Amino acid sequence: MAHTDTPTVDDEDSGLRRSITGKQLFFYTLGDVLGSGIYVLIGLVAAAVGGAFWIAFAIGVTIAAITGAAYAELVTKYPQAAGAALYINKAFGSTALTFMTTVSFLAASFAATGSLATGFSSYFATVWDGPPALLVSLVFLLALVVVNFIGITESVVMNMLMTFVEVAGLLIVMGIGIWYIAQGDADFGVLTDISVSGNPALAVLAGIAFSFFAMTGFENTANVAEETIDPHRAFPRSLVGGMVVAGIVYVLVSVAAALTVPVDQLAGSDAALLEVVKQGILPFSTDFMTTLFSIIALIAITNTTLVTVVTQPRILYGMAKEDVVPGVFAKIHATRRSPWVGLLFSGVVVAALLLVGHFFQTGGGIDLVNRLALVTVVLLLAIYALVIVACLKLRGRDEDERTFRANTPLLIVGLVGNLAILGFSIYDDPSSLIWCAGLLAVGVVLFLVEYAVGSRNRPQGSRRGDPKTADRKEV
Template sequence: MASGEETPSSSSEPTLARTMGLGALTVYGVGDMLGAGIYGLIGKAAGVMGNAVWLAFVMSMLVALLTGLSYANIGSRYPRAAGAPYVAHRAFRAPFISYLIGLGVAASGLTSMATGARIIAGYVQTLGVRWPTELLVIAFLALLTLVVFRGMRESTWMNILCTTVELSGLLIVIAVGVGSWGSVDYLETPPPAAQGDAAAGLTVGLLLQGAVLTFFSFIGFEDILNVAEEVKRPRTTLPLGLLLALVIATVLYILVAITAVSVLPYRELSQSKAALVDVVRKAAPAFPPLLFTAISIFAVANTALLNYVMGSRLLYGMSRQGLLPARLGRVHPVRRTPHVAILVLGVLVLALALAGDIRQLADATSLLLLGAFVVVNGSLLVLKLRPGEPRGAFEVPVGVPAVGALVCLVMIGGRVLGHEADVRAPLIAGGILVGIALLYVLQRPKYVVLEEEPERP
């Protein structure tokens, strides 16, 4: 492929097997969202929102739902495993935008993995391990790199097993704490800062801060689009599965948030290194804390592992298409894995994990994806207004992507310019985007010529 172009698939080449029905797709989506977000950030979110932390999940769900509707529309129109870069390229035909979105989404996976590494370090420390956080982060990422290097067998039953473990932990929290519901004021927020700040209570700025932070918990719904070519009847199954996954995750998050602040005062919750473990420990002292800690570690590690596998394959695929250096496309002769891409990702994740705390890394992840969602919503808006574009079985009004893009921009602005905004997360996200732009300028890749989307059932 010296020319940098991708030739259309011939009939003799195999295609991905369509094995996922509605149930499997919904489980995939729920499993992709559960994990590091709710297990690691409920305490941090409570520190921002107080007992009203459940409202932050409602706000971030509405943002995710708007963009989720756009993704559902896109999946119904263009059921292919290309994701945001493909839609951006189809709409704008601008290689730089597609390149930036592709690596930007990949970078959000890196910051998500870095967040997971620090969350796991916190959980391990609750077990009595006195190692420094940085050392635990290095040890976890080294182990994760080794696992990904050795390879990963993917199957529906394994995905269901992983999701069951993650889900069981949340259901345990709800079950042991439901008796405490109604014991606090669920609209109480932290008092204003002691600098003469007159603002108090539920303000728009506070809701935006909480929503940007908890939005990290919904990351993963956009990945459903990437398995479109493995879904049965994708034009109808994919939109329904995506929306069902969002609704299920939202209900779980709200119930867990209400339970957490009902059992533990939000100030105590915000200081916990393993918030949900402490909730279970107080609500059900007889429940083995070691067991729930193991569930939490598994859930967060699974999220990080999934991001690592997907990120390494994304770099490998972009290299094969001529968008990234050819070395990233090398495959290990024995393990048959993209070992160079895996190593590069490992180094980048380690640098990110050591550069910021959980909240800043989660915020940076959210900011990167919010930026990508602005472009994806804008792309759908352009495609819906362009004559001759195919219509899908699931169509949303033009206003949905327009409002979705606007809301994402408002959330970005609220995080970057809002009251008491910390500049570290925007600097991390901005630095990543600048690095991607410089890489594009230095590399000057030849963008793949995308073939027209085939009309398939």
């Protein structure tokens, strides 16, 4: 598990195909970060903070971008699939910690996919209120699994095309804000209003916690490192650059929404950005614009969910080669070059999560979208903090002239920020830990299977994680 040999960027023995360009990687990052979070959860942020909720997005994106810089440094050292789990394994050499990181990341990705699929069905109902929401979510999930099976290049190209569409939707919101300002009706005082009772700092922290789901996704980019052309050159610019652009867009969209729609109306809506369009500020048919924006929102959710579905089997693939999960997850399809076993397993787990969530949701107990979003944030914040620590711990190891180095003081700020948001999230809703535990149990089963039978098909005298035995017979 503590093996630290670093492959070169041109190593093709892994079986994954290097086909993602730097430009595609930039849009892959941008499309994932600029996903459904801003479309679906902005109302919760407004409810927590008030008219100044753009501050929560600005601070949240800043902390996420600093964390992204840590990922960029580590990717240039270890351009392999597996992402955070690989970095933590390199830094600490602990089987247990690597296992917990892997499973936490998988659990977060599963929760995010479930939340997004549920959100997709909600928006779908605004266009066609026919099929049951659960059926829409499951068919949606199946379609993305099929696209992912076809291949990573096709998935990334589709992601890039959908990114243009979802950015167009956010540009519409910003355009409405500009039009409203030009008419002279804007009250800029609302942008400084933290209209909540209690401590304003805690109100902003609550807003950051809610908004952080919209910031997540950049970590998925690290999991396609093994399929990226020249990752040393592509990753720092594409990953950090994509996050900076996303952050600017988030702040501008938040300002436009706060200026054009009363904060209480935003706070009470499950589709807050749609409320901006419904104001009828632009000189176009409001019904047409509402329908158009709903379709754009569906595409935005599809884009984000596609990236989570791409990520899950690649985490399993990378960690199967490190002997943390059963070796069967290292299987790739002979012609499509996709990690198909992990893909099928991931689809089944998310489908089961949707079924269980639907059962509780129909009982009136939870809001599935918000619940799974919070679970995602709690799990990822813990991982982000560990990645920053790993980045600092690995300084001076496996480096050459091509290695990117993040700013150390900023990494310390990012670590404190991640821990602060994590602590507040758990304090604000401790029941989220129950859902986290349930998802982590899936990984426990995988680990126990690997621990019990993995050694049977590993050559005698070899150890876990030995790259020479990566092609052992799968469990």
